[in-house]
Amino acid sequence: MRRSSSALFLVAAAIGATACARPGGGAGRTERVVCVSKQINEFMFAIGAQDLLVGRDLTSIYPPAITKITSVGYHRALNAEGIISLRPTVFLNDGNYGPDEVKTQLQKVGIPILTLNPGTTLDGAEALLDTLGTRFDRRAAADSVLAAWKAGMDSIYRDTLQWAGKPRPRVLIMHFGQLVNDYLALKRGGVADHILDWAGGVNAVDSVGGMMRLTPELIAKIAPDVIIATDVGFDRFGTAQKFATMPGVSLTPAGRHGRIYRIEETDVMYFGPRTPAAVRRMAGFLHPSPPAR
Amino acid sequence: MLKRLTFAQVYLLLAVLLAGAVVASAGIGAFTFSPAEMLRYLGEAAGWMSAPASDTLGRNVFLELRLPRVVLAGVTGAVLGVSGTIMQGLFRNPIVEPGLAGTSAGAAFGAALVFVLGEKTTLAFTAPLGALAVPVLAFVGAFAATMLVYRVSTSFGKVNVFTLLLAGIAVNAVCSAGTGFLSYIARDPQARNITFWNLGTFTTASWRGTVLVSVAFLLCFAWALRHGKSLNALMLGEDEAAALGIDPAGLILRLIILNTIMVAVDTAMVGVIAFIGLVVPHMLRMMKSADYTFLLPASALFGALLMECIDIVARLVISPAELPIGIITAVVGAPVFLYILLRQQRSGGAFYG
Numbered sequence: 067m068r069r070s071s072s073a074l075f076l077v078a079a080a081i082g083a084t085a086c087a088r089p090g091g092g093a094g095r096t097e098r099v100v101c102v103s104k105q106i107n108e109f110m111f112a113i114g115a116q117d118l119l120v121g122r123d124l125t126s127i128y129p130p131a132i133t134k135i136t137s138v139g140y141h142r143a144l145n146a147e148g149i150i151s152l153r154p155t156v157f158l159n160d161g162n163y164g165p166d167e168v169k170t171q172l173q174k175v176g177i178p179i180l181t182l183n184p185g186t187t188l189d190g191a192e193a194l195l196d197t198l199g200t201r202f203d204r205r206a207a208a209d210s211v212l213a214a215w216k217a218g219m220d221s222i223y224r225d226t227l228q229w230a231g232k233p234r235p236r237v238l239i240m241h242f243g244q245l246v247n248d249y250l251a252l253k254r255g256g257v258a259d260h261i262l263d264w265a266g267g268v269n270a271v272d273s274v275g276g277m278m279r280l281t282p283e284l285i286a287k288i289a290p291d292v293i294i295a296t297d298v299g300f301d302r303f304g305t306a307q308k309f310a311t312m313p314g315v316s317l318t319p320a321g322r323h324g325r326i327y328r329i330e331e332t333d334v335m336y337f338g339p340r341t342p343a344a345v346r347r348m349a350g351f352l353h354p355s356p357p358a359r
Numbered sequence: 360m361l362k363r364l365t366f367a368q369v370y371l372l373l374a375v376l377l378a379g380a381v382v383a384s385a386g387i388g389a390f391t392f393s394p395a396e397m398l399r400y401l402g403e404a405a406g407w408m409s410a411p412a413s414d415t416l417g418r419n420v421f422l423e424l425r426l427p428r429v430v431l432a433g434v435t436g437a438v439l440g441v442s443g444t445i446m447q448g449l450f451r452n453p454i455v456e457p458g459l460a461g462t463s464a465g466a467a468f469g470a471a472l473v474f475v476l477g478e479k480t481t482l483a484f485t486a487p488l489g490a491l492a493v494p495v496l497a498f499v500g501a502f503a504a505t506m507l508v509y510r511v512s513t514s515f516g517k518v519n520v521f522t523l524l525l526a527g528i529a530v531n532a533v534c535s536a537g538t539g540f541l542s543y544i545a546r547d548p549q550a551r552n553i554t555f556w557n558l559g560t561f562t563t564a565s566w567r568g569t570v571l572v573s574v575a576f577l578l579c580f581a582w583a584l585r586h587g588k589s590l591n592a593l594m595l596g597e598d599e600a601a602a603l604g605i606d607p608a609g610l611i612l613r614l615i616i617l618n619t620i621m622v623a624v625d626t627a628m629v630g631v632i633a634f635i636g637l638v639v640p641h642m643l644r645m646m647k648s649a650d651y652t653f654l655l656p657a658s659a660l661f662g663a664l665l666m667e668c669i670d671i672v673a674r675l676v677i678s679p680a681e682l683p684i685g686i687i688t689a690v691v692g693a694p695v696f697l698y699i700l701l702r703q704q705r706s707g708g709a710f711y712g
Contacts (some may be wrong), residue, residue, distance in 0.1 A: 124680070145389075145562035145681050146562065147389045148679030176415070191510065319569075
């Protein structure tokens with residue numbers, strides 16, 4: 067949940083001397099990529115560069131085909147030797163990996179590290195996809211994905227006009243839940259908040275930045291009209307009816323009217339080519355009978 | 360079967376097994392190295408052979424990642440084994456290990472302070488310490504916790520073992536609460552650093568850290584070896600030990616200090632690894648002898664041997680990823696320990712035979 071205001075532009079930091087020396091495309095046939103960012107991994111698949119991937123992190127599970135690629139473990143608990151044993155020509159990441167020593171260990175054996183930071187903006191994510199297209203010689207594919215993505219967003223922007231002057235449901239996004247009934251609320255300002263906004267909703271949590279731990283009393287106090295739960299937390303209960311029995315949730319308008327919906331975590335954690343579809347799905351939840359144009 | 364061997368023969372047996380485990384551990388993993396390759400890399404590193412340009416990747420992985428890791432694992436096993444021996448001797452109580460007297464929890468709290476408040480914050484109080492921040496704060500935390508336990512449980516120059524254990528439990532609770540609070544206020548990556556650090560890992564091994572841990576261990580170990588006979592005397596009780604010309608209070612203080620240095624520096628590097636400190640001295644006692652002049656060196660060798668084997672498992676189970684060490688020490692160590700306990704009870708053998 068990094069929020070840098072200047073993240074409009076993609077920050078491509080190539081660390082290590084060899085990373086700079088390697089040409090962008092051209093002899094990219096023998097490129098072997100270990101990537102520990104779920105967003106970048108999804109983008110690699112989107113531009114048809116998945117055959118270059120030889121390693122992924124444990125949390126990169128979209129698209130489903132990626133699970134056939136060797137996992138190098140959790141992205142915050144990597145071990146350098148496992149990564150190196152896949153003999154990558156580049157170690158791709160979004161800056162969120164650990165332990166810190168992995169960086170120096172990879173540098174010692176001369177594996178180039180490429181850190182691409184998409185920030186939390188749409189422009190940043192689009193620039194990331196663009197960079198990957200150039201870096202891995204998938205220019206045409208990247209351009210067509212980008213064009214479809216931008217067209218999708220344009221259509222979303224047009225659709226937002228229909229929410230003007232209409233009442234917007236107050237939405238609580240409940241994320242994760244490692245322990246039973248332990249949930250985090252996504253606050254304003256992030257990717258999920260933008261998606262809510264485009265889908266004609268408003269975040270029921272009115273503070274900005276990152277996540278907030280929820281308690282039953284807090285959920286009842288927030289009193290959202292709609293609850294959106296990410297996959298792991300929702301699937302623990304299986305159905306909206308069962309989810310609504312959770313302490314606190316049962317007291318909210320959303321719980322009383324059964325307006326609890328499931329969404330994939332990856333849909334609301336970062337922007338990508340799937341964002342327009344995610345907005346439409348969200349709009350379907352928030353406005354079950356969309357107003358006529 | 361070990362009972363028939365002399366102490367020297369047991370040391371030799373353990374040393375041979377340890378050497379075998381070290382070679383296996385150095386060769387097995389995400390990368391596999393044959394003994395010939397390992398010798399060649401070592402020869403090249405020492406300058407005895409000219410380094411061929413080919414396969415620099417394998418050579419770098421072996422010299423920069425694998426070797427420090429193997430050494431660190433061995434030294435860690437030795438530290439925990441010796442520490443367990445010292446503490447069980449000090450407290451004359453078989454359930455004691457570094458985790459019980461507040462040492463580990465204090466070190467964990469110190470390290471968590473660095474993870475959460477020291478990195479990239481306005482406080483940045485650890486900046487002058489640089490890379491040594493974690494070991495230094497871990498030592499401060501461990502020493503403060505252990506000394507607090509020691510002070511609370513001391514009256515009229517004598518250590519009351521039961522008060523000491525109770526104080527240990529209380530101090531542990533305070534330290535874990537502190538660590539828990541820090542991980543609660545931490546940002547996501549920091550909190551996960553604490554989580555994984557609490558399970559122990561050797562993946563972060565570097566030569567610098569390994570050398571630091573090894574030097575701390577060797578100094579403390581050499582110091583500890585001189586106290587074998589005193590620990591034997593202490594087994595009789597503090598008054599009896601005093602009658603034998605030993606100053607129990609001074610002995611306990613010295614041993615606590617050297618034990619804390621050793622454990623804190625090691626814990627700062629590899630995280631919290633449970634169970635080794637508990638299991639190693641027990642197994643040696645049951646298999647051979649409760650004589651501390653034997654237990655101290657043997658627990659170093661046996662701890663190192665056990666840790667090398669566990670590290671091999673950690674690297675192989677879900678290769679090329681790997682499991683946290685703490686999970687395997689518990690999963691492998693606990694059943695073995697239970698089996699030995701059961702066998703010991705059935706045969707009616709004395710616990711400290």
